[in-house]
Amino acid sequence: MSQAANTGIQERPAATASARPSSLSSRALPRWAPLAFAAVAIALGVGTGIAAGWQSRTQWGLVSALLFLVISYIATSVVENRRQAKDRLATSVVWVCFLLAVVPLASLLWTTVSNGAERLDGYFLTHSMAGVLGSEPTGGVYHALIGTLEQVGIATLISAPIGMLTAVYLVEYGKGALAKAVTFFVDVMTGIPSIVAGLFILSIMLMTKTQPSGLMGALALTILMIPVVVRSTEEMLKLVPNELREASLALGVPKWRTILKVVLPTAIGGITTGVMLAIARIAGETAPIMLLVFGSQLINPNPFQGAQSSLPFYIWEQYKVGTDQSYDRAWAAALVLIAFVMILNLVARGIARWKAPKTGR
Template sequence: MSNATLSPQRSSLRGATLPKWFAWAVAAGSLALGYAISAVAGLNSDIQWALIAAVLFVVGSYGISAKIEGSRQAKDRTATSLVWVAFLLAVIPLASLLWETVERGVKVLDGYFLTHSMGVVADTEPGGGIYHAILGTAEQVGLATLISVPVGVLTAIYLVEYGRGRLAKAVTFFVDVMTGIPSIVAGLFILSLWILILDMGPSGFAGSLALSILMIPVVVRSTEEMLKLVPNELREASLALGVPKWRTILKVVLPTSIGGIITGVMLAIARITGETAPVLLLVWGTDFINANPFQDPQESLPMYIYLQWANSGGSGAAFDRAWAAALTLIGFIMILNLVARGIARWKAPKTGR
C-alpha cells in the first residue's frame, strides 16, 4: 500500500483528514488490545473485556484525531464514538437475549406444541403445548383493545378538537398519571373492585379490564399526537364549505391520521401483551382450554411462562416449554410491530413529484 493511501488527506479548506477506515482500524485495535489486557490481568468476564475495549476505542479515537485533525474534529469523533458505544451497549444484551431465547425455545416449538394444551400432562413430563395460553392471550388482549381503543381515540379527539378550560386540563393530567401507573397497581384496582367488592371471580375479562387501564393512556397519547399533525388548513377548508365540525373530524381529520392512529394502537397492544402482574392477580391460570373469558380462570402466555419456569427447577420438560412459550410471545409481539410499521408506511402521506 502506498504512502499516499496511508497518509492523512489534505484539502485547501480543511486541515489533515483521517481516512474513512480510521474508525474501523481503531475499533479492531481496541478489541485486540482489550482482549490482551484482560488476558494478562486474568479477567474471565466478557463484559469486562468489552468495557476495556470500549474505553480504548473512545480514548484512541480522540488521541489520534486530536494529533492529526485538531481538537475540534477530535471532539466530533469522540461524540460519534460515544454514540456507537452506547448503541452497542444497548444492542448486544438485546441480541444476546434473543439468541438465548431462540436457542432454547426451538427445542420443543413445533406444530404439536402450538395446537395442544397441557391437559393432563404433568409439569415434569414431556409433551403438552400452549394452545390454551395463546387462546387466552388473544381473547384477553382483544377485549382490552375493544375497551381501550374507542375510549382512547374519543378522548384524544376531545383534547385536540374540543378541549378547552379546566376539564381538558384535568383529563390531560389524569392521562399523564395513568401513563406512569405500574401494572401491579392496575391489577390491584380491578382486584378490589371486580373480584372483592363485586364478587365476580377470576376471569379473562377481569384481566382485560386491568390491561385496558394500561392501554388507554398509550392510545390517547399516540392518537393525540397524530391528530395534531393534521394541517389546520384541511379543517379550515372543510369548515369553509359549510361542513359541520363533527363531520369534518369524521371525514377529514380521522382519515388523514388513520395510519398513525392504527400504528399507535398496534404498539399499545404489543405493550400489554407481555404483562404478567395483572394476569397473575386476576386471571390465574389453568392447564385446560377455557374459551369463555367471562367465567373461570384462563391461561395466558405470560402466566404459562411463569408457571412452567416456577415448576421446572431450572431444567426438564417444563423448562423447555417455558422458553418455547417465551419465543412464541416474542414472535407475536414482533409480528405486531412489523404490522404497525407496514401500516404506517402504507398510510403515510404521498408526496407528489
C-alpha cells in the same frame, strides 16, 4: 502605467491564495479508520481483560469501548485537527451508546431463540397442558395462546375507542379545567404499575363477588392500554396541518364531519401504529393475569367464565415447576410471545408506511 498597476493588483490575490494552505487539501483519515480503531480497541480490551484475570466479558467490552473513544480522539487530533477530533468523539459516543443498547437486546433474542426453537413445533402450538405432569416432555401452549388472544382482543376493543375519543376531545375540543384534568390523569395512568391495575379490578371483584375470568384480566389490561392509546393518538392528531381543518370549515363542513372525514383519515396510519404498540405493551403483562385470571391447564375458549391462562402466566408457571422439561416449555412459550410482539410491530410499521401521506410534486 495604470494597466500594469491594475495587473499587479489583480495578480497579488491569486498569488496570496495559492500560497495559503487550503483546508480542503488538509490531511484526513480514511473511511476505514473507525473500523481500524475498533479492531485495535477490542484487541487491547481483550488483552487487558485476560491479563487482569477478568472473567466477565462485559468488563472486556466496557474497556474496549473506552479505548475506542480515546484512540479515535487522539488519532484524529494528530492527523487532522482538534475540531475534527471533537466531532469524531461525539460520533463515536453515539455509536458506543447504540451498541450498548443493542447488545443486550441481541443477546436476549439469541438466548430465547437458541433455547426455545428446539421445543417449538406444531405439536407445542396445538396442544394444552391438560393431564401433563411437569416432568413429562409433552404438553403445549395452545390454551395460553387462546387466552392471550382473547384477553388482549377484549382490552383492545375497549381501549381503542375510548383512547381515540379522548385524544380527539383533547386536541379538537379540550379547553379549560376539564381538559387539564384529563391530561393530568392520563399522565398519571401512563406510569401506573400493572399490579396496581390488577389490585383495582380485584377490589371490584371482591365487592361484587365476581369469579376470576379472562374478562377481569382484560379489564386490568384496558387500564394499562388506554393512556398509551390516548398519548399516541393525541400526538398524531397534532401533526395534522391546521390548513386542512380550516379549508374544510371554510367550505361550510361541520366540525364533527371535518374530524371524521379529514382529520382522522389523515392521521389513521399513526393512530393504528400507536394502537399496535399499545397491544404489544400489554401482551407481556403477568401480574394482572395472576391476580384476576388464576391460570388453567385446560382449554377455556370462554373469556367470560372460568379461569384462563396466558402466555406470560404460562411462562411463569412452567418456570416455577423447576424441571428440565418445564424449562424447555417456558423458553418455547417466551419465543412465541416475542414472535407475537414482533409481528405486531411489523404490522404497525407496514400500516404506517401504507397510510403515510404521499409526498411528491
